[in-house]
Amino acid sequence: MSYYFPSPPTSPTERKRKRSITSSLSLSTNPQHQQKQVKLDSTLLERYLTTGGSPNIVDTQRDFSLLCWACYSKSESALELLLRQEDLDLTTTHGPARSTALHIAASVGFLNGIDAILLRQQQQQQQNSNNEINLDPIINALDKHGQTPLHSAILSNQSACVELLLKYGARMDIQDNQGQLPLHLSVFYRRMECTKCLLKYLPKNTKLLWIPNKVDQRNVMEECIVGGCANILNELMMKVNKQESITTTNIISKSKNNDNKDNNNNCNNKDNKINNNINKSNLIRLAVFWNRIECLELLLGAGFSSSHTQQDVGTQQQMTETDPIHNNDILYQAVQQRKLDIVQCLRRKGNMNPCVSNGHNPSLIYAASHGFLDMIPFLLTRDTSIDCIRQAILLSEPLGLSDAVLRIITRLKQCPNGIY
Numbered sequence: 001m002s003y004y005f006p007s008p009p010t011s012p013t014e015r016k017r018k019r020s021i022t023s024s025l026s027l028s029t030n031p032q033h034q035q036k037q038v039k040l041d042s043t044l045l046e047r048y049l050t051t052g053g054s055p056n057i058v059d060t061q062r063d064f065s066l067l068c069w070a071c072y073s074k075s076e077s078a079l080e081l082l083l084r085q086e087d088l089d090l091t092t093t094h095g096p097a098r099s100t101a102l103h104i105a106a107s108v109g110f111l112n113g114i115d116a117i118l119l120r121q122q123q124q125q126q127q128n129s130n131n132e133i134n135l136d137p138i139i140n141a142l143d144k145h146g147q148t149p150l151h152s153a154i155l156s157n158q159s160a161c162v163e164l165l166l167k168y169g170a171r172m173d174i175q176d177n178q179g180q181l182p183l184h185l186s187v188f189y190r191r192m193e194c195t196k197c198l199l200k201y202l203p204k205n206t207k208l209l210w211i212p213n214k215v216d217q218r219n220v221m222e223e224c225i226v227g228g229c230a231n232i233l234n235e236l237m238m239k240v241n242k243q244e245s246i247t248t249t250n251i252i253s254k255s256k257n258n259d260n261k262d263n264n265n266n267c268n269n270k271d272n273k274i275n276n277n278i279n280k281s282n283l284i285r286l287a288v289f290w291n292r293i294e295c296l297e298l299l300l301g302a303g304f305s306s307s308h309t310q311q312d313v314g315t316q317q318q319m320t321e322t323d324p325i326h327n328n329d330i331l332y333q334a335v336q337q338r339k340l341d342i343v344q345c346l347r348r349k350g351n352m353n354p355c356v357s358n359g360h361n362p363s364l365i366y367a368a369s370h371g372f373l374d375m376i377p378f379l380l381t382r383d384t385s386i387d388c389i390r391q392a393i394l395l396s397e398p399l400g401l402s403d404a405v406l407r408i409i410t411r412l413k414q415c416p417n418g419i420y
Contacts (some may be wrong), residue, residue: 040069042077044063055085058093068094071105071113079113083120090121090138099152100146108163114149114161118168139170146177154185159193166201172208179214187224187232195232199239202382206243209236209388225286230294237302280304284350295340301351335363340374347378357386361392368405376408 045066047057058065067088069079083086093100094101105113140148150170153161162182166172175181186194202208210219218226221240224233284304287296331352334342346352354363361384367375369392380389389409395404 001116008367016135026075031137040075040078041074042081045078046081049081049085055088056080058094063093064094065092065101067092067101068099068104071101071110071117072108074108074110074113075111075234076116079116083116088120090117091141093141093143095146097179100138100141100143100149102138102141102149103147103152105144106149106165107156109156109158109161111160111164114164114168134167136171139165139168140174142174144178144201148174148182150174150182151176151180153187153190157189157194159191159197162194162197163416166197172198173176174341175211175213177214179212180209181220183208183220184213184223187220187229187236188227190227190229190232192235194234195235203237204243206240221283224285225283225292225295226290228290228292228295230298231291233295235306237298239350241302245393273381285330285333288334288337288339288342288346291337291339291342293345296342296345297349300345332363332366335366335379338370338372340372341377343378353383354379354380355381355383359383359388361385361388364388365395366391368392369399370402371396371399371401373401373404373408376405377412380409380412381412 055066059069064072065413067079067082067090069075070082090098090102095102099107102114103118104110105117118135118139121135122133123300125133129411130250135176140150142148143152146150147155148170148378150162150172151174153159172182183195183198185191186198209221213223221233221236224236276283280299281304283299286292286295287299329352331343331350333355335348335354348353355361361364361379364376364379366386367373367379393402393405393409394403
């Protein structure tokens with residue numbers, strides 16, 4: 001009696017995957033914007049300030065200052081009154097998260113508030129000294145979680161605030177207590193518009209895309225693949241490829257000019273390119289492991305490939321007793337995990353050859369010996385040796401599938417276009 005072992009269902013795609021964006025908001029470390037709107041009485045506030053009241057007073061219940069409440073309630077009139085006070089402290093932290101007023105303005109989408117606070121800081125520095133204006137203490141202030149107002153804006157999906165903060169010079173390279181960059185959060189929570197803003201202001205050096213966080217040691221590109229965010233991954237890859245194209249052009253131009261002083265820079269650029277290639281090969285492996293077919297198609301279509309190729313290990317004993325990850329490429333891993341659509345993608349779009357130099361085809365043997373008959377048409381190649389084919393047929397015999405394997409191979413060999 002013969003048994004047929006079908007491949008598992010196709011990989012989940014971004015269209016099929018139902019991940020609630022609203023549910024992810026509940027994980028935000030700055031959920032103030034989800035609470036009930038609060039209104040401030042500007043008339044009462046003005047009366048309090050004109051009678052000598054301190055603008056830095058905080059309430060005992062939530063430890064919020066008047067400035068925080070003005071931003072929280074999006075009250076432009078109250079904010080204007082407070083910013084007129086010379087002794088107003090813009091750097092004071094408030095609440096359980098120890099957030100600044102700018103954190104709160106960013107989290108609730110108070111654009112005019114962000115603009116007014118930063119303009120006030122600029123004017124104050126211009127009056128006090130002739131030095132260069134430095135907004136860093138305000139715009140890059142850290143809360144209890146080590147997050148900046150830019151982090152807060154991304155967590156709340158306030159893309160307009162992200163854009164405004166970046167225009168004022170907010171830093172993108174600050175990691176929070178979990179080692180997460182603003183880009184990490186933007187990708188993790190699937191903030192497409194926020195990601196576009198961040199990429200627009202990303203430095204020419206794209207190293208930020210490859211910095212791992214402290215939680216799971218994933219960089220931005222890897223986080224995108226694990227989450228299956230194909231549309232965001234496409235934006236990231238466009239940025240990487242564009243920058244690499246510019247770097248390559250500069251290297252060629254400088255080498256033609258034979259500038260000795262630029263030799264070190266050229267070497268550094270080449271080293272960076274090698275590191276990027278290693279990172280790219282890891283992305284292919286990650287897409288295969290997590291079964292992200294859409295991401296894999298994008299990576300292969302953009303020219304990303306695996307730098308890890310198969311090596312001829314000499315004997316079948318070595319092939320079977322050694323960890324296959326070290327001796328075979330990503331295709332072999334996909335076959336082992338019975339991912340038919342991934343195998344098809346790697347063969348058709350990645351042009352990955354399952355054979356090693358001596359004609360041995362471990363992927364074909366594994367598929368045949370485990371009853372993955374639907375994979376055989378994608379694994380049999382013209383380079384596959386006769387001995388390898390015989391072995392595949394022999395190893396499928398305990399399953400009662402040797403005749404079926406033989407028929408498939410015979411049919412493929414008879415068809416001109418039947419073998420890759």
